[in-house]
Amino acid sequence: MSNVISLNEAEVQQDTHHDSHLEHHHKETFISKYVFSLDHKTISKQFLVTGIIWAIIGGLFSVIFRLQLGYPNSTFPWLEDLLGHWAKGGKIQPEFYYALVTMHGTILVFFVLTAGLSGTFSNFLIPLQIGARDMASPLLNCMSYWFFFGASVVMMSSLFVQTGPASGGWTIYPPLSALGDASSGSKIGMDLWLVSMALFIVSSLLGGLNYITTVLNMRTKGMSMTRMPLTIWAFFFTAVLGVLSFPVLLSGAILLLFDRNLGTSFFLSDIVVAGKVLPNEGGSAILFQHLFWFLGHPEVYIILLPAMGMASEILSINSRKPIFGYMAMVGSLFAITILAFLVWAHHMFVTGLNPFLGAFFVLLTLLIAVPSAIKVFNWLTTLWRGNIRFTPAMMFAIGFVSLFISGGLTGIFLGNSALDIHLHDTYFVIAHFHIVMGVASFFGLFAGVYHWFPKMFGRFLNNTLSYIHFWITIVGAYLIFWPMHYEGLAGMPRRYYDFSNWESFKMFGGLNEFISIVSMVVFAAQLLFVINFFYSIWKGRKVTTMNPWNANTLEWTTPIRPGHGNWVGEIPEVHRWPYDYAKEGKNGKDFIMQNVPVGADEESH
Amino acid sequence: MNAVALEKKSTKIHPHKFTLWVGIGSILMMFAGLTSAYIVKRNQANWQTFDLPVAFWYSTAVIILSSFTLMLAVSSFKKRMMGRYRLLMLVTLLLGSVFITLQIVGFQQLWVLGITLQGNVSYSFLYVIVGLHAVHVVGGVIALIVMCLQAFRTRVRNYSIMPVELMNTYWHFVDILWIYLLVFLLMIK
Numbered sequence: 001m002s003n004v005i006s007l008n009e010a011e012v013q014q015d016t017h018h019d020s021h022l023e024h025h026h027k028e029t030f031i032s033k034y035v036f037s038l039d040h041k042t043i044s045k046q047f048l049v050t051g052i053i054w055a056i057i058g059g060l061f062s063v064i065f066r067l068q069l070g071y072p073n074s075t076f077p078w079l080e081d082l083l084g085h086w087a088k089g090g091k092i093q094p095e096f097y098y099a100l101v102t103m104h105g106t107i108l109v110f111f112v113l114t115a116g117l118s119g120t121f122s123n124f125l126i127p128l129q130i131g132a133r134d135m136a137s138p139l140l141n142c143m144s145y146w147f148f149f150g151a152s153v154v155m156m157s158s159l160f161v162q163t164g165p166a167s168g169g170w171t172i173y174p175p176l177s178a179l180g181d182a183s184s185g186s187k188i189g190m191d192l193w194l195v196s197m198a199l200f201i202v203s204s205l206l207g208g209l210n211y212i213t214t215v216l217n218m219r220t221k222g223m224s225m226t227r228m229p230l231t232i233w234a235f236f237f238t239a240v241l242g243v244l245s246f247p248v249l250l251s252g253a254i255l256l257l258f259d260r261n262l263g264t265s266f267f268l269s270d271i272v273v274a275g276k277v278l279p280n281e282g283g284s285a286i287l288f289q290h291l292f293w294f295l296g297h298p299e300v301y302i303i304l305l306p307a308m309g310m311a312s313e314i315l316s317i318n319s320r321k322p323i324f325g326y327m328a329m330v331g332s333l334f335a336i337t338i339l340a341f342l343v344w345a346h347h348m349f350v351t352g353l354n355p356f357l358g359a360f361f362v363l364l365t366l367l368i369a370v371p372s373a374i375k376v377f378n379w380l381t382t383l384w385r386g387n388i389r390f391t392p393a394m395m396f397a398i399g400f401v402s403l404f405i406s407g408g409l410t411g412i413f414l415g416n417s418a419l420d421i422h423l424h425d426t427y428f429v430i431a432h433f434h435i436v437m438g439v440a441s442f443f444g445l446f447a448g449v450y451h452w453f454p455k456m457f458g459r460f461l462n463n464t465l466s467y468i469h470f471w472i473t474i475v476g477a478y479l480i481f482w483p484m485h486y487e488g489l490a491g492m493p494r495r496y497y498d499f500s501n502w503e504s505f506k507m508f509g510g511l512n513e514f515i516s517i518v519s520m521v522v523f524a525a526q527l528l529f530v531i532n533f534f535y536s537i538w539k540g541r542k543v544t545t546m547n548p549w550n551a552n553t554l555e556w557t558t559p560i561r562p563g564h565g566n567w568v569g570e571i572p573e574v575h576r577w578p579y580d581y582a583k584e585g586k587n588g589k590d591f592i593m594q595n596v597p598v599g600a601d602e603e604s605h
Numbered sequence: 606m607n608a609v610a611l612e613k614k615s616t617k618i619h620p621h622k623f624t625l626w627v628g629i630g631s632i633l634m635m636f637a638g639l640t641s642a643y644i645v646k647r648n649q650a651n652w653q654t655f656d657l658p659v660a661f662w663y664s665t666a667v668i669i670l671s672s673f674t675l676m677l678a679v680s681s682f683k684k685r686m687m688g689r690y691r692l693l694m695l696v697t698l699l700l701g702s703v704f705i706t707l708q709i710v711g712f713q714q715l716w717v718l719g720i721t722l723q724g725n726v727s728y729s730f731l732y733v734i735v736g737l738h739a740v741h742v743v744g745g746v747i748a749l750i751v752m753c754l755q756a757f758r759t760r761v762r763n764y765s766i767m768p769v770e771l772m773n774t775y776w777h778f779v780d781i782l783w784i785y786l787l788v789f790l791l792m793i794k
Contacts, residue, residue: 057634136620209624217620243627247635251642258733263723266642266730282651282726287642294638 002373028288036146038138043145044123045456050152051116052530058107063523065100068092070516072509073496081217086164094497098167098394101495103159105170106193110200111155113303115148118204118242121306121448122235124209124456128555129229131220131572133565136213140206147203151196156170156190166193168496171296174267174288181273191260194253201246201253208246211239220554222574226330227552227594230323230577233330236311237337238302245298245341252291259283266483286351293344300437301340305333307444308375308404311397313578317551318394319386320590322579325378332371339368350424357401365415372408373529376401387582387590391549392466393451400443406473406478407436410485425495428488431481439477446473449533454548457538458561465532469525476522478492483511552578552593608657626754627769629778632741636782639737640789643730646792653725654794657787661735664707665787668742671700672780679773682766697776698749701742708739713764731790738786748772 031099039042064083067076068091075090086096111123123141127134135141158165167185168177180187215236219228257265259280267288268280305544316323323329345353345361353361379401388394410432413419446469453461494504499505499512547556554574558566580592646652651783678693710731715721721731752772755763 136624140624200709207672209627209631212627213620217618217623243631244634247631248638251635251638254737255642255733258722264729264733265723265726266646282649284646284649290645291638291642413622494656574780 025168033529034281036142038134038142039358040123040127040135040138040141041456041524041562041564041566043141044120046145047115047148048121048456050149051112051120052106052533054111054116054152055526056530057525058104058112061100061104061107063185063520064092065097065104066516066519067299068097068497070513071498072500077555078498081603082203086399095167096164097188098169098183099164099494099499100169100173102169102185103165106166107156108438109170109299109303110197111152113438113445114204114242114299114459115200117303117306117441117448118211118235118238118444119207121231121452122207123308124452124590125231125555126211127218128455128558128562129232129553129578130215130218130223131567131568132214133219133571135210136218137210140210141196144203144206144210147199147206151199151203154192154196154199154320155423158189158196158546161188163187163189165189171289171292172256173292174256174259175271176286178256178267179271179273179278180260181276191257193541194260198250199254201250204242204246208239208242211235212243215239218570220574222571223594227574227577229309230312230326230329230333231306231309233333234305234312237333238305241298241302241305241337241340245295245302247506248291249295252288252295255291256288263293284515286348289351290344295371296347297344298340300433301336303437303441304444305336307400307441307447308333310448310451311400312375312382313380313553314393314397314447315382315401316579316581317451317549318389318391318397318582319383320389321382321386322581323373323378324381324384325580328374329378332374335371336368339364339371343368346415346417346420349420355417361418362415362417366412368415369408369412372391372404376408391450392461392463392470393447395467395470396443396450400440400447402445402474403435403440403477406456407434407440411436422491423488425493426488427484427492427494430494431484431488434484435481436475439473443474446470446529451549452555453536453540454543455555455558457537457540458543459536459538460543460548461536461540462532465528469529469532472525472528473522476518479518480522481517483515487511547593550579550589550591552591554594557593557595619767621767621771622774624732624773629775632778633782635737636734636786639730639734640786643728643734644793646726646730652726653726654793655715655720655727658711660707660711660714661787664704664711665784667700668780668783671697671704672777674700675773675776679769682769687756687763691753694749694753694756698746698753700787701746701749701776705739705742705746708735708742711735727794733785734790738779738783741782745772745776745779748775 032038034042037046064079067079076087077090079087079092080090083092083096086093086099092100123135126132163184165185166172166177166189167183168190172190176182177186177190180190215228215232219225239391255264258264259266259268263280263282265283267285268278268283269285271278271280311330312323324588343361343365345358346365349358349361383398383401412429414423414429414432450461450466453459487505487508490504490508492499500509543560546558546560549556554572557572559568574594575597576592576594578594580594582590583592584590585592585596674693675697678690678697681687681689681693712735715728715731720728720731722729749772752768755768
C-alpha cells in the first residue's frame, strides 16, 4: 500500500517538475492562463483586482452617505440623476441611507478586507515564501476565487433590484432582517445578501482549507515552522480563524433563511408588523446575535492578522534589523487567535446579557490587550535604532502601527461592560473599529501591495504618487475618525439619518461637515492609488534585480517574472530564519537570504 | 528532488487527506453552532418535546452497515480484488441512498403527527439539523456515484488509493456525525 502512495507521489512530483522545465513550450490559452487559472499568483491577482473594484464601490457609498450627514439640509440634484428614486429631489431617502451604510460595511468587511486581503496575499505569498510550486490543491484555490466571484455577482445584482439592497446594518439582526414587510431593504435584497454570503463563506472555507494544508504540508526542505516568515504565521492563523468561525455564521444564515422563507420561528416571537400580529412564537432574536458574533468577532482578526503579519515583515526588512522577539510575535498571534473565540459577547453587553457572565467577557476582552501590546512593543523595538528606509511600503507599515495603537487604546474603553452602556452604538464605536480594524488593515493591505507589487507584476509603482497617497490617507484617516470619538462620548448614536433635528447633537453640524469634506478628499486619494496601480502594471519602472528590497525570504529567489511553478529547476533549500538583517553577508551586504547555508563562523538559527 | 519528496511523504499525511480533515473540522463547527443554538433555545420558554420517528432507528442501522461495507470495499481495493470492490461500492451506494430515503420517511412520519417545520421551534430545529446532515450525506452519495462510475470504467483504470481513502474518511465522518446527532437529540430533548 505504501508503495502505491509513493509511486503516485513520485508521479505528481515529476509532473510539476516537468512543467516547470517546459513552461516556455507550454501553450496556454487566455482562458486557462487568466480566467480559470490554477496558478496561485494569478488567482491572487484576481482577488486583488476584484477587491479593488469592491473597495471603490464601498468607498463611494461612504462618500454618498457622508453627503447626507455633512449637509443634511442641502439637496444635490445630480444625485437623483445618478440614483433615481433613491435620491428623490436630490436628497438621499432614509431607506437608501440605511442600505448604503449596510452595503458599505458588508462590502468592506467581507469583500475587500477578507477576500481582497487574505485572498490576495495568502494566495500570493504562502507558496512563494514557504518554497512550494503551488497550493496544496490548485483546483480548490481556483474554485475559491470563482465562488467569491459568484458571491460578488449576487451582491452586485442586489444593488440594482427595485426594493434596494439589504438594509439593516452589516450585522443583519433579526427581526428587522427576517421580515420583508418591516422595511423595503428586508425584501429580495436581504435574500440576495444571504445567498451571496453563503457563497462567500464557501469561497473563504475553500481558501482557508488550502492555506492551512499548504502551510503545514508543502514547506520546502529546511523550512521548519519556526523559520517561516511572520507573514505566513499570520496567514495561517487567519485561515484557522476563518475555517472555525465562518461555518457558525453559515448556520445562523441558514436559520435566518428558514425564518424568512419557510415560516419557522428561530429568531421571531410576538411581533406586530403594520398592525398585523405575526403567528411566530418562541424565537429569540438574541440567539442570532450569538451566532453572528461568534463569527463576527473572529472576523475582526481575520481582517487584522494578515495586516499584522505583513507589517512585521516590511518593518523588519526596511529597518534592516531582525524582527524583535520572533517567538513572542508568533505566540501573540496564537494568543489572539484563541482569545478571538472567547470574546464575542462583548458586542452584546447591552442586550440584557447576565452581568455576571458579562464580567468574564470583560476580562477576556481586556486580555487581548496583552498580546496586542506585545506586538506593538516588538514593532517599536524593531524600528528602534534601525537603519530605516522610508519606502512607500514602510510608510504604510509604520502608519499601520500608529493606527493600531490609537485605535486599540479605545478598545480598552469599549471592552468594559459598564462604560459600554454609555458608548454602545455611538460614534465612539465607529471611530474605534474604523481606526483599528478598517483603516489599519487597509494600511497593511497598501503596505503589502507597495512591497510585493514588483514581485507581482515585475514593475514598480510610482513613488511620488505613493507618498502623496500615504500622507493624504493617514492625515485624512485621523481627521475623519478622531473627531468621532468626541461625538460618541457626547452620545451621538450611529446609523442615524439626520442629526440636525436633535438639540443634543446640533452642535456637531460643523464637525460633521468637516468629516464629510475630508472623507471626499481621502476617497479621491484612493483613486490616485488605483490609477497608480493600473498604470504601473503596464507602464511602471521595470524591476531589474531579483531582490529589489534586499529581503531574505524565498520569493526573491524566483525569477523577476516567475512562471507557473515559481522556481526554474529545484526549489531552494532553507538554512536559516528569515530575519538575518544587520548581519554581514557576502559582498558587504547587510542581509543573508534564507537559502544561504550557515557559515562556519555562525550559529544556526 | 524526488528522493526528498519520497522521504518526506513517508512520514507525512497526504495534503488532500489533511485538507479533508480540516474541512471536517469546519463542518463540525457548523453543527456545533446549530446544536449550541438548540441548547440555548431549549432552556427558554415554550419548548416542546416529542419522540423521534421509528424510521430514524432503521436509518441509523443502515448507515452503520454502509460504513462496514465501505471498509470492506477499501480492503478489497488494497488487495486488488476489483470485482469485490465494485460490488461493495455499489452496496454502499445503495445503503447511502436508503439512508436518505429513510430520513425523508422519518420527516413524513413526524409531519403526519403534526410536528411540522413551521410548528414549535424544537420541531424546526430537528428539521434543520437532520436535514443539513442529510445534505452532507447526499454529497457523499454523489461522490460514491462518481467513484462507482470510475470503478466500472474499463478504458481507463485507476489504482490510486487516495480517492478511496478520502471517500472512506468522509463517509465514516457523516456516519459518526449522525450517531452523535441522534444521541444528542435523544439525550437533550
